Amino acid sequence: MTTTPSAPDHQAAGGEAAEPPRIAVGVLGARGRMGTEVVKAVDAADDLELVAMVDDGDWLFNVADAGAQVVVDFTRPDVVMDNLRFCIDQGIHCVVGTTGFDEQRLATVAQWLEPKPDVGVVIAPNFGIGAVLLMRFAQEAARFFPSTEVVELHHPNKVDAPSGTAVRTARLVAAARRSAGLPPAPDATTDALPGARGADVEGIPVHAVRLTGLVAHQEVLMGAAGETLTLRHDSFDRASFMPGVLLAVREIGRRPGLTVGIESFLGL
């Protein structure tokens, strides 16, 4: 098992106060758009030490050999499960931003964690504080509006659609509607062209836009008689995800088991 990243300060042999040990961090997907940003952020943090950078074609054992206590994964939906399996088996805490997690995948990760009670894994569809708040606000507002639709807008190189954030937002809104006993949203149209009304996520239409010039954006549109409420979040730069990623890296050693989203790390 790796040492806990949140070990308390301790005294050096001579009685002088020693620096607390830095958390050893490995980055998976280190040459990607997000991985590059994470490498920079970890490098710049005094309490973190970048010990391994792994990308496609590199040897995953590098993170274990380098003594990583926490791994940050921003890779691809088709490889993230193998990465997680390896890291959990090695006793390495995981901070996962890669998308593609449905209930079945989450249950599998929880199962892998059972024999490793000290290991923490956080899987968050979005590490942007504003995006997390948007999801919470949408959840709060959902019961007051008969209609809700989600529009996510991203850079054209995004591998998946709709975004993980949009799917989670729609699920949270749908759950809030169910708890409040709301009927299905009124929607009298039939698609003249397939896809015109977006994807159906638990009764919430989700629309995905891909546009050169964008980074990561989301709108939640809510409508009632004579009024609408629009919640919008914009990530203009991937730096926007870093405070959430670093918070998760620092916290995960204190959070054994599986956590979905960083809401609880933010005290939400």
Ligand SMILES: NC(=O)C1=CN([C@@H]2O[C@H](COP(=O)(O)OP(=O)(O)OC[C@H]3O[C@@H](n4cnc5c(N)ncnc54)[C@H](O)[C@@H]3O)[C@@H](O)[C@H]2O)C=CC1
């Ligand atoms: N949770 C969040 O806040 C955010 C999540 N994302 C998600 O993160 C993921 C990555 O996004 P981007 O950085 O834009 O993609 P990207 O395509 O720029 O980067 C992915 C990197 O992973 C590497 N890779 C592929 N297979 C690998 C393997 N087996 N081991 C190690 N590295 C491997 C690729 O070579 C590439 O460098 C996507 O699922 C995206 O949706 C993106 C932004 C924010």
Ligand SMILES: O=C(O)C1=N[C@H](C(=O)O)C[C@H](O)C1
């Ligand atoms: O691929 C991206 O860029 C992003 N992916 C995440 C998602 O699918 O929700 C988070 C953010 O939207 C950026």
